[in-house]
Amino acid sequence: MSTADGVRGDRTARGTRGARARARIEVTATIKAEARAQLAVEGAAKLSLRAVARELGMASSALYRYFPSRDDLLTALIIDAYDSLGGAAEAAHDSAAGLGPARRWTMVCEAVRVWALAHPHEYALIYGSPVPGYTAPQDTVPAAARVAEVLIGILREAHRGTGLAKPVIPAELRPEARRMAADIAPDLPPETVTAMVACWAELFGLVGFEVFGQLHRVVEDRPTFFRHAADRLAHSVGLVFP
Amino acid sequence: MSTADGVRGDRTARGTRGARARARIEVTATIKAEARAQLAVEGAAKLSLRAVARELGMASSALYRYFPSRDDLLTALIIDAYDSLGGAAEAAHDSAAGLGPARRWTMVCEAVRVWALAHPHEYALIYGSPVPGYTAPQDTVPAAARVAEVLIGILREAHRGTGLAKPVIPAELRPEARRMAADIAPDLPPETVTAMVACWAELFGLVGFEVFGQLHRVVEDRPTFFRHAADRLAHSVGLVFP
DNA sequence: GTCTATAGGCGGATAGAC
DNA sequence: GTCTATCCGCCTATAGAC
Numbered sequence: 001m002s003t004a005d006g007v008r009g010d011r012t013a014r015g016t017r018g019a020r021a022r023a024r025i026e027v028t029a030t031i032k033a034e035a036r037a038q039l040a041v042e043g044a045a046k047l048s049l050r051a052v053a054r055e056l057g058m059a060s061s062a063l064y065r066y067f068p069s070r071d072d073l074l075t076a077l078i079i080d081a082y083d084s085l086g087g088a089a090e091a092a093h094d095s096a097a098g099l100g101p102a103r104r105w106t107m108v109c110e111a112v113r114v115w116a117l118a119h120p121h122e123y124a125l126i127y128g129s130p131v132p133g134y135t136a137p138q139d140t141v142p143a144a145a146r147v148a149e150v151l152i153g154i155l156r157e158a159h160r161g162t163g164l165a166k167p168v169i170p171a172e173l174r175p176e177a178r179r180m181a182a183d184i185a186p187d188l189p190p191e192t193v194t195a196m197v198a199c200w201a202e203l204f205g206l207v208g209f210e211v212f213g214q215l216h217r218v219v220e221d222r223p224t225f226f227r228h229a230a231d232r233l234a235h236s237v238g239l240v241f242p
Numbered sequence: 243m244s245t246a247d248g249v250r251g252d253r254t255a256r257g258t259r260g261a262r263a264r265a266r267i268e269v270t271a272t273i274k275a276e277a278r279a280q281l282a283v284e285g286a287a288k289l290s291l292r293a294v295a296r297e298l299g300m301a302s303s304a305l306y307r308y309f310p311s312r313d314d315l316l317t318a319l320i321i322d323a324y325d326s327l328g329g330a331a332e333a334a335h336d337s338a339a340g341l342g343p344a345r346r347w348t349m350v351c352e353a354v355r356v357w358a359l360a361h362p363h364e365y366a367l368i369y370g371s372p373v374p375g376y377t378a379p380q381d382t383v384p385a386a387a388r389v390a391e392v393l394i395g396i397l398r399e400a401h402r403g404t405g406l407a408k409p410v411i412p413a414e415l416r417p418e419a420r421r422m423a424a425d426i427a428p429d430l431p432p433e434t435v436t437a438m439v440a441c442w443a444e445l446f447g448l449v450g451f452e453v454f455g456q457l458h459r460v461v462e463d464r465p466t467f468f469r470h471a472a473d474r475l476a477h478s479v480g481l482v483f484p
Numbered sequence: 485g486t487c488t489a490t491a492g493g494c495g496g497a498t499a500g501a502c
Numbered sequence: 503g504t505c506t507a508t509c510c511g512c513c514t515a516t517a518g519a520c
Contacts, residue, residue, distance in 0.1 A: 129370030132285035205447015
């Protein structure tokens with residue numbers, strides 16, 4: 001929204017505006033940080049501008065200059081969480097640049113898991129139960145797509161090479177598979193796209209079960225268990241290990 | 243807790259106690275029904291005895307005779323939800339008695355999906371984000387295990403026959419696999435138990451993504467997509483289709 | 485941009501009458 | 503078992519002073 005800074009040296013209205021803009025960014029970040037802390041204690045459903053203000057030593061009404069409503073703050077937190085997770089997935093992928101597609105797939109999956117375990121409440125915000133009474137605006141979509149895009153990128157590269165087997169799908173699923181491929185990745189075989197979407201959902205099933213405690217007293221060596229599960233997802237999407 | 247009714251015909255203290263016990267059960271059911279309705283509107287985090295009482299035309303303090311605290315009401319709802327889902331899974335399995343293990347597996351998975359779509363808020367209660375500040379008591383465990391037990395039963399039967407291939411797992415996972423098998427199903431191969439736990443988590447990943455709207459504008463023909471995904475899970479746990 | 489004050493709600497839980 | 507009354511806390515959001 002705001003334009004670039006004015007001239008730095010003088011303290012004209014322009015310079016002041018720049019300083020204010022910077023202060024605004026800082027305060028906004030502080031508010032979001034405190035809101036994230038409250039997410040952990042009370043959950044998204046009870047996120048309260050007043051409580052954030054109290055903790056920050058501000059009047060609650062002051063926050064309305066930064067976020068017009070509680071839901072706007074929630075939206076900002078959701079986008080931040082998707083971006084943080086997406087960034088972690090991209091970083092894992094980039095840092096595995098030299099490896100083959102199947103290995104990179106597994107490493108991206110592991111990065112998702114590690115991020116989720118490190119940020120359980122933000123994970124709950126984006127992949128847990130919807131917040132009652134809140135509907136995410138379209139603004140969240142690009143950030144939400146980043147993890148899937150990393151996975152698609154791996155498959156695309158494998159497809160250009162020889163590292164991608166084509167999964168088998170039944171005839172009744174073929175129309176939907178073609179539709180999904182056209183929407184999501186027209187350059188990949190419909191079978192691959194279909195399998196990828198399923199694996200994407202299954203990945204978050206595994207991660208969610210661990211983050212939300214469903215594996216308590218069921219799986220103990222969860223890193224090893226997860227790595228193997230991610231390998232199996234890779235296999236099931238057609239990636240072959242060298 | 244309460245014992246059976248007293249003699250029906252007379253209105254002694256015993257008879258009255260029986261009537262009261264019945265009334266108590268009825269009121270308890272009414273409270274839970276209203277609480278479930280509120281779950282849909284406000285979510286579990288904001289479940290409020292006061293709001294339930296208001297809607298029922300009772301004084302809020304009266305509810306404390308039925309549930310000592312808000313968390314006890316929540317626990318009752320959670321157990322009911324697990325039991326309802328478990329019952330649906332068992333019913334699906336029983337109604338498919340004549341079919342082979344792989345088909346039964348898929349039908350149980352579909353029953354889970356159908357139940358979840360029909361009861362999204364109860365699904366969120368048991369498989370969504372944990373309710374902040376609430377920890378489920380051990381009482382919920384038996385009800386929570388019912389779906390997994392149905393799946394294990396299918397594998398057990400397949401294992402007794404010839405319908406079960408043994409999945410391959412890497413050496414590093416073998417100790418944990420043995421541990422899980424000993425805990426969960428000592429009569430099944432550790433590889434099978436490990437794959438089953440992963441598929442169980444992945445199943446709820448698929449279901450959760452659909453129930454919570456993550457497949458919106460991604461998958462359109464969701465019944466077909468899901469059926470195929472469940473078939474692939476069956477395959478990946480070692481069940482073979484005839 | 486931040487404050488105080490205010491409106492008009494909501495909640496859990498308990499005491500004590502009937 | 504149900505009620506009223508009560509304690510003490512919480513919330514979103516706005517108005518208007520500085």
